[in-house]
Amino acid sequence: MELPITISPRRLTGILSLVVLGLTLASLAGSLSTLYLHPGTDLLKQVQKSYIRLFYVDWEANIPTWYQASTLLFCSIILATIARGKRAxxxxxxxxxxxxxxxxxxxxxxxxxIIHEMAIKPLRQAFHMGGLLYYAWVVPGAAAVLLFALAYLRFLWSLPPRTRLLFVVAGIIYVGGALGVEAVSGLWADRHGENNLVYMMISTVEELMEMIGIIVFIHTLLDYTGRHMGKVTLHVDAVGPHDAATALEICNGIVPEGGEAAEVPRRR
Structure with a gap:
């Protein structure tokens, strides 16, 4: 049985953009409420606190965090699918x-x-970091980005021009938010703390850039798959009631119109 799943890069980009817009506005509403709204009852205070806990983009283990983790996982799945097709x-x-x-x-x-967050205080205390390095994880983060760029330079130049450009744009937006704006927010937090409007705006811009960068990257991967890898189908081969194999196959010109899929080489 084959289950054709059609994903339009443009349509998915639009949907994800609306989700990001909604999450950003929800986060801003909660942030501003802490500064300008002061509920008069304990119940309303608890509602406000719970709302902020769920939607503030600078906090962890909430809805924006779940969304970002899910989109990163989706990128991983697409990349693994491309790798499988390249191997075939x-x-x-x-x-x-x-x-x-x-x-x-x-x-x-x-x-x-939130593994990287665990490194902030130990690094800050060990090396007496402050200012732009107040969130100390940006130092190993920047080193990792540099090593990645050097290791993937030839790979990047091997990509089609359109894909290469979109890869670079996505990377600049994401890293610019995750490291660049993060450093600026650290400088402000070191001098003025985190419970103020300016910090909230800076952190919102940071998270927004990260989410936009991932959207651009997802669009790039799907666009590349459609243009250069061919059709993607989900093939379920049920051999028996207790023996079923499921595989995500990339059919790069292997499947002719009206024909049957050729067997994809498997790891022995």
């Missing part, structure tokens, strides 16, 4: 695609488990 065609840079899938899986786990 014996194309170059298979391991670069596979490594990207692992990297984005790790980023998804980190986003949900």
């Amino acid at each position: 065609r014996q194309d170059p840079y298979v391991w670069h695609w596979a490594a990207l899938a692992v990297i984005f899986l790790a980023m998804s786990i980190d986003e949900e488990a």
Whole structure:
């Protein structure tokens, strides 16, 4: 049984953009309420507190965090699918695609488990960091980005011009928010604290840039898959009641119109 799943990059980009807009507005509403609204009853105070806990983009383990972790995981799945297709065609840079899938899986786990946040206080105390380095994880983060850029330079130049440009745009937006604006927010937090309007606006811009960067990257991956990898189908092969195999196959010209899919080489 084949389950054709059609994903339009443009349509999905539009949907995700609306979700990001909604999350950003919900976060801003909660942030502003803490500064300008002062509920008169304990019940209303608890409602306000719970709302902010759920939607403030600068906090962890809430709805915006779940959304970002999910989109990073989706990137990992697409990248793994591309890597599988590249391997089936014996194309170059298979391991670069596979490594990207692992990297984005790790980023998804980190986003949900807030692993990088655990390094902030130990690094800050050990090296007496402040100012732009107040959120001390930006130092190892910047080093990791630099190493990644050097390792993937040839891979990047091997991509089609359109894909290469979108890769760079997505990376600039995401890293600019995650490291650049994060450093600015750290400078402000170090001098003025986090419970003020300016910090809330800076942190909102930071998270917004990260979410937009991922949307651009998802669009890029889907656009690349559609233009250069061919049709993607979900094939379910039920051999028996207790023996079923499910595989996500990339059919890059392997499936002729009205024909049957050729067997994809499998790891032995």
